[in-house]
Amino acid sequence: MQDTPISLKELDNEMPVAHASTPRIEFVGLVGGGIMGRGLxxxxxxxxxxVLIVEINEDRVKACLDGLAENxxxxxxxxxxxxxxxxxxxxxxKVITDINEIANTDFVMEVVDEDFELKxxxxxxxxxxxxxxxxxxxxxxxxxxxxxxxxxxxxxRVIGLHFxxxxxxxxxxxxxxxFHTSDDTFQRTREFIQSIGKTTVEVYEYPGFITTxxxxxxxNEAMYILMEGVASEDDIDTAMRLGYNMPMGPLELADSMGLxxxxxxxxxxxxxxxxSKYRPCPLLRRKVREQKYGKKSGEGFFRYDESGKRITxxxx
Numbered sequence: 001m002q003d004t005p006i007s008l009k010e011l012d013n014e015m016p017v018a019h020a021s022t023p024r025i026e027f028v029g030l031v032g033g034g035i036m037g038r039g040l041x042x043x044x045x046x047x048x049x050x051v052l053i054v055e056i057n058e059d060r061v062k063a064c065l066d067g068l069a070e071n072x073x074x075x076x077x078x079x080x081x082x083x084x085x086x087x088x089x090x091x092x093x094k095v096i097t098d099i100n101e102i103a104n105t106d107f108v109m110e111v112v113d114e115d116f117e118l119k120x121x122x123x124x125x126x127x128x129x130x131x132x133x134x135x136x137x138x139x140x141x142x143x144x145x146x147x148x149x150x151x152x153x154x155x156x157r158v159i160g161l162h163f164x165x166x167x168x169x170x171x172x173x174x175x176x177x178x179f180h181t182s183d184d185t186f187q188r189t190r191e192f193i194q195s196i197g198k199t200t201v202e203v204y205e206y207p208g209f210i211t212t213x214x215x216x217x218x219x220n221e222a223m224y225i226l227m228e229g230v231a232s233e234d235d236i237d238t239a240m241r242l243g244y245n246m247p248m249g250p251l252e253l254a255d256s257m258g259l260x261x262x263x264x265x266x267x268x269x270x271x272x273x274x275x276s277k278y279r280p281c282p283l284l285r286r287k288v289r290e291q292k293y294g295k296k297s298g299e300g301f302f303r304y305d306e307s308g309k310r311i312t313x314x315x316x
Contacts, residue, residue, distance in 0.1 A: 033064030039167030
């Protein structure tokens with residue numbers, strides 16, 4: 001990879017700035033280079049932004065870089081990207097292991113696993129590392145941002161963002177206000193997210209927000225229908241696609257989201273709300289125990305090839 005991209009805020013120091021208290025966002029820091037982190041990095045880079053990804057070790061650094069290249073190669077195969085565009089995107093992305101370097105970025109997002117203690121520890125660390133004017137984002141689907149940010153020294157700059165996967169292709173982003181999130185943090189975040197081509201919706205903190213809370217019961221019910229032998233995987237998905245004009249059926253959608261992620265969301269929602277509609281279907285638990293996570297592992301409710309394309313056969 002190339003040397004670390006130079007943040008344009010270094011150039012700002014040599015130029016008159018109209019609003020010095022509101023730094024421009026040109027260099028984004030991401031903690032976590034998994035599926036969501038890679039999707040965000042590609043999206044940000046495609047809008048001309050420099051991106052710094054922090055991973056836990058060198059093996060994860062390599063996996064992140066390989067994953068980025070593979071995602072873009074699939075786009076090239078579909079004629080959605082050229083080789084030169086791929087090189088340009090990758091030239092703006094750097095992956096490292098030193099989290100302290102994230103202090104040099106203009107906007108910081110954690111995109112680690114949906115684990116309360118992990119996210120809280122990370123926000124505390126980022127709050128200490130980053131200058132006070134930098135917004136810190138937690139990318140969470142079900143957890144209470146107010147609880148996560150409770151020990152943070154500057155909670156007013158903490159805000160939640162929930163992107164739908166795959167990030168480069170899905171135009172939606174939920175902006176989640178915690179109890180202490182300031183109006184300035186919200187406005188700056190909304191303007192930035194809109195600048196990278198996303199439609200934003202404002203959500204006041206509540207488990208599951210909008211999209212996760214609505215979609216989980218549907219996916220869960222589809223799994224119960226399958227488990228009870230009411231219909232096959234293909235017929236369930238065909239009925240929902242054609243009957244409700246969905247781009248993909250609920251079981252394939254679950255596979256796309258990642259079954260282990262979906263299980264974690266359901267468990268969190270069930271624990272927070274105590275409503276049986278969020279209690280994970282035993283069939284989902286079995287799939288996760290068998291490490292059948294969906295498209296990422298090649299098998300979930302359906303089978304998939306290396307490019308993530310569904311292989312047309314039932315699994316039972």
